[in-house]
Amino acid sequence: MLAKSRGALVAIQARDFERAVTFYTAVLGLEMTFRHENFWAEFRASGLTLGISSAGDATVVGGGSTTVCFEVPAIESVVEGLRSRGVSFVGSIVEKFHGREAYFTDSEGNPLMLHQSSMTTVPAAKSARPDARPAAAKRSAGERSGGKRPSGMRAKTAARPSGKGAARKSGPRRDGGKSGRGKKGKR
16 A cells, blocks of 8 residues: 555654754755744655654654664765764764664764665565565475585576486477477577
8 A cells, every 4th residue: 555655754853943953954964945934944864754743842752763764875984074074973883794884873862874785675566476485495396305406507507308308398489380490409
């Protein structure tokens, strides 16, 4: 149902709206794309719209369970650049199975994170296909039963039988019934 939505927005709160706007524009360098008085502002980050709302007097700000994560290509240089602008990080860069992370908070105490991925990703359109299967499911029967793959062959490619007595695929032939082979079976 939501897969066809026009986009998504992450909204966080600020006790001091002006201070938060300054943090997201001057410190993080995000582009402000919309502002409504001293109540709401939107910022553009690659692939994300981030909304900041004024908390007013009754709302709890910061320290929540939602963390806005910014994917970066070179985490050390971004950490260094943000430190030079007065950002304090919680601990050092952390190594995880999926990449490297660095944690900090915005001017209002909302948790933020930098992430440098070490994983390769499959485009969403391909991974969302109903017929998509993990690589392990695509291995040949010989590989699943412990047989070795010929060197140079990729895991998703199964070897085809060859030689006399090799089984052919059933169904109509594309060559109109002609094998294209000579008397000795060569192509």
